[in-house]
Amino acid sequence: MSDPNVDLYELLGVARDAPQNEIKSAYRKAALKSHPDKFPEEEREAASANFQSIQQAYEILSDDDKRHLYDTHGMGAFNGSGEPGMNGGPDLDDILAQMFGGMGGMGGMGGGMPGMGGMPRPRQSPDEEQKYEISLEDLYKGKTVKFASTKNVICSHCKGKGGKEKATAKQCSTCDGQGLREVLTQMGGFLTKSIQTCTTCNGDGQFYATKDKCKKCKGKKTNEEKKILEIYIPRGAKDGDRIILEGEADQVPGQEPGDIIFQLEEEEHPVFQRAGADLKAAIDITLAESLTGFSRVVIKHLDGRGIELQHPKKPGQILSPGQVLKVPGEGMPIKRSDSRGDLYLIVNVKFPDETWKPSPAVLEKLKEILPKPDARIEAEPVDEVEYDRKADIEDFGSKDPAGGDAWEDDEEEGGAQCTTQ
Numbered sequence: 001m002s003d004p005n006v007d008l009y010e011l012l013g014v015a016r017d018a019p020q021n022e023i024k025s026a027y028r029k030a031a032l033k034s035h036p037d038k039f040p041e042e043e044r045e046a047a048s049a050n051f052q053s054i055q056q057a058y059e060i061l062s063d064d065d066k067r068h069l070y071d072t073h074g075m076g077a078f079n080g081s082g083e084p085g086m087n088g089g090p091d092l093d094d095i096l097a098q099m100f101g102g103m104g105g106m107g108g109m110g111g112g113m114p115g116m117g118g119m120p121r122p123r124q125s126p127d128e129e130q131k132y133e134i135s136l137e138d139l140y141k142g143k144t145v146k147f148a149s150t151k152n153v154i155c156s157h158c159k160g161k162g163g164k165e166k167a168t169a170k171q172c173s174t175c176d177g178q179g180l181r182e183v184l185t186q187m188g189g190f191l192t193k194s195i196q197t198c199t200t201c202n203g204d205g206q207f208y209a210t211k212d213k214c215k216k217c218k219g220k221k222t223n224e225e226k227k228i229l230e231i232y233i234p235r236g237a238k239d240g241d242r243i244i245l246e247g248e249a250d251q252v253p254g255q256e257p258g259d260i261i262f263q264l265e266e267e268e269h270p271v272f273q274r275a276g277a278d279l280k281a282a283i284d285i286t287l288a289e290s291l292t293g294f295s296r297v298v299i300k301h302l303d304g305r306g307i308e309l310q311h312p313k314k315p316g317q318i319l320s321p322g323q324v325l326k327v328p329g330e331g332m333p334i335k336r337s338d339s340r341g342d343l344y345l346i347v348n349v350k351f352p353d354e355t356w357k358p359s360p361a362v363l364e365k366l367k368e369i370l371p372k373p374d375a376r377i378e379a380e381p382v383d384e385v386e387y388d389r390k391a392d393i394e395d396f397g398s399k400d401p402a403g404g405d406a407w408e409d410d411e412e413e414g415g416a417q418c419t420t421q
Contacts, residue, residue, distance in 0.1 A: 008057040008070060016071070020062065020256060024247040027058040037142055037234045041338055048336065125252040132243070132262040134233065136269040140302040140332060142235035146228055149260070152250040153225045155217035160253030162221040167212035172201035179203040221253050231262060236277070236333035239266035272302065277341025278331045282348050290319040290349045298345065301330065307343070323347040 009016050012026045031054055039047040060066045134143070154160040163169060171177040175198035183196050197203040213219035231243050241264045249258035266274070273280045283298040289311075297306035307330065311319060324344055331341025358366075 006053070006057075006075065008061055011053060011057045012061065021247060023058070023061050027054065027062075028246065030054045031058075032230065032232055035232060035234065036336065044338065124256045125250055125258040127258040127261055128249045129261045129263065131265050133265045133267055134237075135267050136272055136274065137302045138233065139237050139264075139266060140235065142237075142333075143233045144230060145233065146230045148226055149229045149248065150224055150226050151248070152222040152252075154251045154253055155214060155221055155223050157216035158214035158221070160221045162214055162217065162219045162253075163208035163212050164214060167208055169204075169206040169208050171206050172198060172204070174198055174200040175205065177205040179205040222251060229260070233264070234335055236335040237264060238274075238276075238332075239264060271299070274332060276332075277334050277339075278344060279341065280344045280346065282346045283325075284348050284350050285319060287349055287351050290321075290347070293317075309345075319347050319349065321347060321349045 009018070012023060012030055014023055014026045018026075031051065034047060034051050034054055036044045036048040036051055060070050132145075155162075158164070172179075175181040179198055179201065180195050180203070181198045183194050185192050185194060198205075201207045208214075208219050214221075217223050227248075229245060229248060231245060233243060237243075243262040243264065245260040245262075247257045248260045251257045271281050279302075281299055285294065285298075293310075293312045295308070295310040297308045299307050301307055307327065309325070309327075311317070324346055327343040327345060329340050330343035333340050
């Protein structure tokens with residue numbers, strides 16, 4: 001972020017006293033709206049700079065310590081990467097001393113979390129991870145997906161307390177208010193001791209009597225809520241990429257909500273294969289086309305466009321089976337850029353099948369036109385043998401009567417042998 005006078009709160013469109021959930025919501029909307037892939041090519045450079053500024057603003061304001069630094073000293077307390085450091089501003093040690101009151105920085109802060117019994121709670125509720133299958137077409141073009149999500153949200157009636165307004169929670173006698181209890185388990189004739197979450201109070205160390213529980217959440221502190229969420233999958237995303245919806249996981253009292261994380265799984269495509277930013281596909285041409293050339297659409301691309309090829313570019317060129325044609329710039333989009341990979345087309349020459357019944361005159365004409373065979377092989381004696389035109393090449397060398405490797409046996413006997421009738 002090059003402008004030291006930028007207002008991060010104004011950039012995200014929130015007030016200076018906005019809570020974290022409001023900052024997260026504003027960031028998601030701003031990031032989705034300003035993503036470079038949603039702008040035409042001539043506007044993407046400016047959009048990319050704005051998108052990066054929004055990301056950096058969220059990185060600072062979503063972290064309580066960094067936000068305090070920013071509120072106190074502005075962007076002068078950060079280096080160019082958005083991390084605390086010297087950037088022409090006040091000394092970082094002085095800032096930390098002001099923040100922690102001479103307690104020796106972070107190391108002077110006491111452990112534990114008051115009001116949570118004897119069971120320490122994480123700062124964030126668990127993330128929710130799930131697979132999302134997506135077609136190669138959608139990875140090529142990009143996709144916005146809307147879906148309904150059901151999650152637990154803090155009860156609006158009791159504000160996550162679990163009890164009525166004037167009710168007082170009772171200390172759990174099962175765990176003595178610690179939220180944890182020792183459990184003895186017999187394994188192999190021995191008793192083993194383990195520490196587990198107390199099931200009476202669900203680890204809270206306290207609970208409300210039935211008559212004192214919140215009528216809306218029944219003492220659970222949360223209620224289920226349905227919400228429409230939206231994820232944007234950028235062009236060029238690949239298998240294994242993670243799309244994160246920050247703060248959209250289940251809410252837990254006293255914790256920041258975790259994230260919903262989608263891991264992309266690319267579906268197998270019937271035509272195209274992907275290798276990084278490149279694409280590979282096979283195209284069928286006739287024997288006549290391989291020899292005389294063609295000008296036509298050879299394949300339908302992932303966005304529905306027809307890819308037309310003209311061959312040959314010079315007279316006399318032919319296409320051979322297995323030959324690879326490179327089409328620059330027709331591969332997958334490369335994320336966060338205007339570049340694309342390449343498309344590699346593998347030539348498959350379709351020879352005439354049994355339905356082709358040329359006349360003798362046509363065959364003689366082909367013999368005159370097509371290249372002649374190599375010089376005649378001179379050998380004595382000459383044996384005329386039968387052949388099976390339907391034999392499978394996979395059977396090659398597999399019919400050794402002794403059950404071993406036919407090639408090894410032949411070599412031991414002095415080389416390959418031919419049997420005639």
